[in-house]
Amino acid sequence: MSLSPLVIAIIVIAVIAVLVLFWAVRTFNVLIRQRNQVRASWAQIDVQLKRRHDLVPNLVETVKGYAGHERATLDAVVAARAGAMAAGASPSVEQRSAAEGMLTQSLGRLFALAEAYPDLKANQNFLHLQSELANTEDKIAYARQFYNTAVQTLDNTAHSFPSMFVASIAGIRPAGYFQASGAEQAPVQVRF
Template structure:
């Protein structure tokens, strides 16, 4: 074997090893981004969960006979706090969102509550937090898409299988939120 052949083989081996290392590191980086983006959703859900008791107490003072609605919000909040994993958190979060919609619908019946500055401030903060949750979900799904693509595309799919990288689950809206609303005049 000539020196030129040996040098070419060494360069080829170094290139292959470098490519494998790069693909592996890319999979690690993407997996960590998925975890980080999920944590961002978690942070916003916690912020919303921290606002809810204040909101419930404010409404309680005005709408004492709406006890069932307030209990449903509290129960749904507890469900979010105790949930783990994307699917469980997503389901609990959807339940809480529905309970909050009901709470705000009830608040419409109490003009003095709607005029209360504390209620308005809490409602504004909650609305802002909902926007942040929506953005965090979108970001999470974007990162999951990149990660899942890396796990499925050749040749990184070979490394993904070899090292146990598993596809992640997307955050999805429940079926009732995907339905086209019926508008009547």
């Protein structure tokens, strides 16, 4: 029994349709996994930023005890922390990055201020807080790198042909990179 050309054509079209459907579902699942990885890695950044925000008031209080008349610097740190915490509610990675950059700048000025106060530089609480903050900054840098890698992977898949069609239909948009602001790119010079 031989198959008619019409039946063969229907079978070929059905096989192609099944393969395209399989590819589309697989691509959709890959995109969803990558989007979830971006979200999870952003959550890790958020945890570390909150930890930094929690350390700042203790650091400011310690410095106040030794350099209370340096009000402008202390107020700048407090204001930058408030701005960074307010930006935490923003869905924009760029706004969050800018606010965190301002906090980093003000913390750099705070640590530079310690140069003028030898008793402060020797204070164990200050040294402990400075060490904790440096450790947290390292964790933020690592989390930022992991997040940016996840964003790059998602963006590469979402912009590649032909998976860009599935990404468009699924509503998967490119994510923003969490970039270091100009202040974070240049290392803070603090000498003890």
